[in-house]
Amino acid sequence: MLIRIYLWLGFILLFTQIAIQGVNAQGLSAILLQPEMDGLVIGRQVQYMVDATGNLTLTDIQERSRTGALRWQQIKNDDPGFGFSQKAYWFRLLLENPQDISINWLLEIQYPLLDRIDLYFPDCSQQQPLYRQRTSGDLFPFFQRDLPYRNFLFRGFTEKKCRQFLYIRVHTNSSLNVPMRLWSYPEFEKNSHVEHILLGVYYGIILVMMIYNLFLFFVIPNSGYLYYVLWIFGYGGYQIGLNGYSFQFFWPNSIWWANINVPFFMGFGLVFLVQFGRKFLNTRHTMPSLDPWLRILWKSGLVVMAGVFFLPYYLVIQSATLLVLVAVITLLATGIIAISQGYRPARLYMVSWTMLFAGIVVFALKTFGILPNHFWTNWSQQIGSIMEVILLSLALADRINVIKKEREEAQQQAIVNLSKSMEQQKLYLAIQKELEIAQRIQDSNLPKEPPASAYFEMACLYRPMASVGGDFYDFHQKSEKEVGILVADVSGHGVPAALISSMIKIAFRSQLAYMGEPVRLMTELSRLLDNRKNDHFITAQYCYLCMEHKRIKLVNAGHLPLLVYRPSQDHIFELRPRGRLIGLLPQQDFEELEFTLERGDRVIFLTDGIWEARNSEGRLLESDGFYRMVRSYRQLDARSFNQAVFHELQTAYQKNGEFEDDLTLVTLDILL
Numbered sequence: 001m002l003i004r005i006y007l008w009l010g011f012i013l014l015f016t017q018i019a020i021q022g023v024n025a026q027g028l029s030a031i032l033l034q035p036e037m038d039g040l041v042i043g044r045q046v047q048y049m050v051d052a053t054g055n056l057t058l059t060d061i062q063e064r065s066r067t068g069a070l071r072w073q074q075i076k077n078d079d080p081g082f083g084f085s086q087k088a089y090w091f092r093l094l095l096e097n098p099q100d101i102s103i104n105w106l107l108e109i110q111y112p113l114l115d116r117i118d119l120y121f122p123d124c125s126q127q128q129p130l131y132r133q134r135t136s137g138d139l140f141p142f143f144q145r146d147l148p149y150r151n152f153l154f155r156g157f158t159e160k161k162c163r164q165f166l167y168i169r170v171h172t173n174s175s176l177n178v179p180m181r182l183w184s185y186p187e188f189e190k191n192s193h194v195e196h197i198l199l200g201v202y203y204g205i206i207l208v209m210m211i212y213n214l215f216l217f218f219v220i221p222n223s224g225y226l227y228y229v230l231w232i233f234g235y236g237g238y239q240i241g242l243n244g245y246s247f248q249f250f251w252p253n254s255i256w257w258a259n260i261n262v263p264f265f266m267g268f269g270l271v272f273l274v275q276f277g278r279k280f281l282n283t284r285h286t287m288p289s290l291d292p293w294l295r296i297l298w299k300s301g302l303v304v305m306a307g308v309f310f311l312p313y314y315l316v317i318q319s320a321t322l323l324v325l326v327a328v329i330t331l332l333a334t335g336i337i338a339i340s341q342g343y344r345p346a347r348l349y350m351v352s353w354t355m356l357f358a359g360i361v362v363f364a365l366k367t368f369g370i371l372p373n374h375f376w377t378n379w380s381q382q383i384g385s386i387m388e389v390i391l392l393s394l395a396l397a398d399r400i401n402v403i404k405k406e407r408e409e410a411q412q413q414a415i416v417n418l419s420k421s422m423e424q425q426k427l428y429l430a431i432q433k434e435l436e437i438a439q440r441i442q443d444s445n446l447p448k449e450p451p452a453s454a455y456f457e458m459a460c461l462y463r464p465m466a467s468v469g470g471d472f473y474d475f476h477q478k479s480e481k482e483v484g485i486l487v488a489d490v491s492g493h494g495v496p497a498a499l500i501s502s503m504i505k506i507a508f509r510s511q512l513a514y515m516g517e518p519v520r521l522m523t524e525l526s527r528l529l530d531n532r533k534n535d536h537f538i539t540a541q542y543c544y545l546c547m548e549h550k551r552i553k554l555v556n557a558g559h560l561p562l563l564v565y566r567p568s569q570d571h572i573f574e575l576r577p578r579g580r581l582i583g584l585l586p587q588q589d590f591e592e593l594e595f596t597l598e599r600g601d602r603v604i605f606l607t608d609g610i611w612e613a614r615n616s617e618g619r620l621l622e623s624d625g626f627y628r629m630v631r632s633y634r635q636l637d638a639r640s641f642n643q644a645v646f647h648e649l650q651t652a653y654q655k656n657g658e659f660e661d662d663l664t665l666v667t668l669d670i671l672l
Contacts, residue, residue, distance in 0.1 A: 030045075033099070033105060037183055045093060081178070089169070089171070094164070099161075100161070103158050106156075106188050108183060112150055114137055114138065116171050120168070122166075134146070142248060142253070150243060203239075210233060213225050221584060228276045231275075263320045266321070271298045325360065355391065358384055363381045455670070458668045472505065474486050474509070489608065492536055504529065511525065517544075539607075556593075567602075579591060602638075604666070610665060629645050
């Protein structure tokens, strides 16, 4: 089936590639200038001829036109496009100003990848017009342009009651697309402003999706998310180069890189586009006969990336365009196969790639000169890519839900099977006994009472979701004025999480010497507890309190922020220095944050089971709901505050009479 698709595409590209439509010009119709021109499309009023040698000058063109040795052809499309060509193309157009005033105008060529453009502009005041030459293109530094704009702009004016012949010579190694527009200055300013907004929204969506999926990669260590982020980065870099923004803003003086960055990012994106498809659909196991094709394709992307540095541009850009087309067709085929295998996430996957495929195919056919240049063909990739990004993000979410549902169904089936067998029932009772033992062990891990001091009052509350949980807290107290507080949350629940919390206690107690050095203490904990081979990770927060100076020093390892409520200002400070999860990523440096306390401040440590508690309608408590509790119960002492919070959670934020996670709340009131 895949081979038939490739043959079909080759048939279309071979037999629908036709000569650019044109007829011998009997005469050149004049373009009537107006004081207000809002992107006047002039393609059908332009003639062209091909300079096969590339050596003809303007004088040669004019002389041969007069003698009839050179025959101009009329363009029949709004936006002329000639595919890839190594020849030089000449264009001529006739401007006529029927007004009684001079008209200033802007000529825009809306394809920023052209290498060289020479505009020959006459002076109406001369009986024998003297032509002035202006040169632009991406082979010249950006600052040499008439106006600092991503596309090519040429300024000009036409005297009243004047007719002018303009000549344009274009030579490029990229696709030879020459969409032309005539503008008056005010209309161009308004249009470019709207265009910048739309493109800003487009690139904003691309950036947001990159950040979102990068966050998922750090939270869920799945390489599929990283591949998707890198694919979006490559595609975004390609689009910025294609639209001319990268040359304008990022490397306006680097002509070499400005000319090769588009195929480079095409190859970069191709590598991770294919790798993401392989990971998402698990083609190595589900489609072993098709997976070798995909491996060849992503390695071809590496060849393109390397080829831009030593191969001719026209060869690299054409190869990259064809490879991307083949890759998208292949990924569509894998999606069809996955759907036929009953894989539910493949449906949205298929729709998303169909949108991108349609945009890429339309743009590629326009690039090869098969389709005309207009708004939909020029912007087809942006439209298709936005749809692809949104739909594929939904597909990723659906994939997570499918995996979660499968795990839940497997757990439910295991429970059903357990209840049907006496032996399994005995095993269940034995497990319950072990859980009771684990619970007693965990109870012994937690401090019986919080530290006592005349300078502060502390209260602790802990409620596991199951018999045992993964939340943990402990203290180091050197004196009434110095105390270190650790709160941690192990991912998951039950015995494995409880055992890891026991390891945290042992590791924490061994670091008493670093009580006043939060960064060193957390670094040692991370080193001792780092085990990325298991499925658990740890969030933690350590705070060193010194009442001598009324200051705290804080480090955070992916945990919720430390909250400080200041009644004098009725303000809640969120303290969250930089730090990643323990056990998920390699060791890193932790950031230390210092904060000065005042008498009456309330310092609150908590785990995410509190913020993520749900009411009967499924709505999360979140930070806003908890902050409301903090203010509502601000008059209570620390212990009463904890009890009031827990009572409200029990009353309004339980699902089916149970919490969905462990709850830990440590409250510290500053008395002096």
